[in-house]
Amino acid sequence: MKKMILCLLFPLVLSAQSYMAKIEPYEAYTLYAQTSGTISYADKNDETKVVSKLLIKLDDSLERANLKLYKEQLAFYNEKLKLFEKNYQKFLKISGKSQYDKDQKYYDVLDLKVTISNIKLSISSTQDTIKKKSLYVNNKYIKNINVNVGDYVAIGSKLATAYDISKSKLIVYVSKEDMKNIQNKKVLINGNETDAKIEKIDKTIDESFVSAYKVTVVLKDDNFGNIVKVEFQ
Incomplete structure (x- = not known):
């Protein structure tokens, strides 16, 4: 009986754990004023769009x-x-x-x-x-613009929030067991092989998630906010 129980438990120890992670934009940017002045150009129509252009201009x-x-x-x-x-x-x-x-x-x-x-x-x-005084962006998704034409801004004022959505990422907090040889493992998303790749591996234990290691996975999926199951095999 003991032998049978051990045989049943052994595959569970060897199998990879699954983790839940949220799809996020690859990079987030908070754009600040580098000098003071009056806003002479800012187009709110740029919000919720991917743009490559002059985004905000201060009077010069x-x-x-x-x-x-x-x-x-x-x-x-x-x-x-x-x-x-x-x-x-x-x-x-x-x-x-x-x-x-x-x-x-x-x-x-x-x-x-x-x-x-x-x-x-x-x-x-x-x-x-x-x-x-001229703030340009290149292929960035503009979440919101925080200023209007005529506003006076000081150095350090928040002007806009932008994202790089050319790709996405998952932040996964991995167990010590799954960290073994993780760079050579495949990344499965919802049980399927995808183009997801491990980009960063933090080999130090995370301060917030005790006994877990932060792993950044990069993929092509613009369903931002969706929760997916991640496995390393």
Whole structure:
């Protein structure tokens, strides 16, 4: 009798466990403002769609005006620097000029170079701000847009929520037994072989699910929210 019970139990120990997991978008994104300003463009019609476009724009008219001014100043000071350097070389050849006078002329050239460097820095900073004021997305599903045209946003304000739904994932918390050689096991979804593949294996025990290991499975299934049975065999 004991021998029969052991024979019945033995296959249960060897068989893989099944797990329940929810189909989720492959990646979730919360889009934040990287600079402050007034929203000049935001189309709520982009919500619940996959888009590749300018999603949200902050008014950058002041920055563009400043950028134009900085570029004009840079051109002017570059020309001025050429003249200063040319005159400095001529000044060095004039006999009777003291070293002090020569040094003063050289300091004028240095001061102009510092001014040009500061203008270049202002140009780079302004270009960076302009870039941050235009939020583009590429092949992303827009869950929701949190702002409207005319809203003023500060740095760090939440602008939108987006997802990568080009594929999906399952987060499965696997037992120690099923973790053995898991990278070589097939992934069954609802008892069937699919294109599901193991993408990540966390070899440390999960903090929330004690004695379980987090495994990320990637698949092609846009039935987001559905609960499926997962097995590793």
